[in-house]
Amino acid sequence: MSEFVQAEFVQTPSQTVGPFYGFALPYEGGPELVNPAHPAAIRLHGRVIDGVGVGLQDALVEIWQPDENGEISRELGAQEPDGYTFTGFGRAATTRAGDFTFTTVTPGSVGGEAPYALVTVFARGLLHHLFTRAYFVDESALEALAETDAVLKSVPADRRATLVAVADGPRSYRFDIRLQGEGETVFLDFDA
Amino acid sequence: MSETLASQNEINAEMAAISSEALAARHDGGQPELHPRRGYAPYRSSVLRHPTHALVKADPEAIERTSPAFGHTDVDWYESDLTIQHNGEPLGERIIVTGKVLDGEGRPVRNQLMEIWQANSAGRYVHKRDQHPAPLDPNFTGVGRVVTGDDGSYQFTTIKPGPYPWKNHLNAWRPAHIHFSLFGTAFTQRLITQMYFPGDPLFALDPIYQSIVDPAARERLISSYDHDVTKPEWATGYRWNIVLTGPKSTWMEQDDDHE
Secondary structure (H helix, E strand, O other): OOOOOHHHOOOOOOOOOOOOOOOOOOOOOOOEOOOOOOOOOEEEEEEEEOOOOOEOOOEEEEEEOOOOOOOOOOOOOOOOOOOOOOOOEEEEEOOOOOEEEEEEOOOOOOOOOOOEEEEEEEEOOOOOOEEEEEEOOOHHHHHHHOOOOHHHHHOOHHHHHHHEOEEEEOOEEEOOEEOOOOOOOOOEEOOO | OOOOOOOHHHHHHHHHHHHHHHHHHHHOOOOOOOOOOOOOOOOHHHOOOOOOOOOEEOOOOOOOOOOOOOOHHHOOHHHHEOOOOOOOOOOOOEEEEEEEEEOOOOOEOOOOEEEEEEOOOOOOOOOOOOOOOOOOOOOOOOEEEEEOOOOOEEEEEEEOOOOEEEOOOOOEEEOOEEEEEEOOOOHHHOEEEEEEOOOOOOHHHOHHHHOOOOHHHHHOOEOEEOOOOOEOOOEEEEEOOEEOOOHHHOOHHHHHHOO
16 A cells, blocks of 8 residues: 555654753643542652652653543543543653652553553653553552563563552552662563 | 763763764664664763663553544644744744654654744743743744644744753753654654754754764754745745654554544
8 A cells, every 4th residue: 555665764763852841841731631529530649760869850751541441532632631531641740859740540451451551751861751651550469460461571570560550548659760770660662 | 960061072072982883883784773872971961861771672552552632623723833922023033844744654644743842043942940041032932733634744833943052061052953742643653852954063062963873863853944845035944754653553443533
């Protein structure tokens, strides 16, 4: 079908988001995939941390996830949230301390797979954004899950916990993102 | 943070060493590096922020093979003209930037949101932390959005951004650029990048641009002047096409769902 030779279409390189995206990319309602008053609302929060333990004040975190029933939203208006429609997409800039907070729902399992939210990190100093997954599974169930989940299986056992959103309070989950150093988050490459 | 800044010559030497090592690797049959090095020491901010473990190869699952949905109703027509967002005309050289967004097989990436942002003609961002002593332009914010057309095309009218200093090293200046953020039909195609202008004397000196060590790869970020895009008595024109990742990661059946 294609009238083109594939080799002509070589990927455009990535470049850093830089420190000065704050007037452009964050938007009203970006961190709220659902209203905090939603009965199933949870907090998904964490800190983006560099190689010496300092939080990044200029990181941008995006999540993309199914709803609590495992349905992937095809709703338009992901950047114009009406406060009711679940569009599955959220964007949050970090605070001065490097913290981000989303209000969302626990992602449901899609096709029987382990439930997770896709997490993307942009920042000054990141020449290419980073992908990871925040699994909503009990940490004690990780080992059993690693038998069936392809990504968890390919991750060394002692690094798997970096992929878990840990319950840290009523309807609250913590997912820290360590870019480097001890406890470095597992980042994923989908381009293989 | 209090250490003395490197000189441009020191940064140049670091960049040259990495380039010649990359060139040697290519001569030995290595693959071209399509993206920047994640850890590229001449760009100082990358040093403590790049992962030290190899990324884990993953096959995209359903959620990763889809992308948030945006439509033409999400974006107002005037958002693609950054020169009409205020009460007066912004200062600087009015330009039109146009091109196509394609996937790795050359198919148009249609009906997808593209966001752009940039400094004004004096090289200043409308951002509180940008305190570089160049004037803000009351008639220019530097933010635009557009949804690509059925043929993957996009077009913005804006002002050519100026180069600006930054504190990576002593006398560091960024080449003039416009930031682009794109969604493909799969979230794995997500891309944030920068478009540059042809002939910029700062290319060889800039560690962010040079972090793409393959010369052919980094040239893909340079737009071309296109006199057919230029409009008489109005604006000069630039053309720049963007290629997102290949179809391996896209979910073909979903292609028509982004209307």
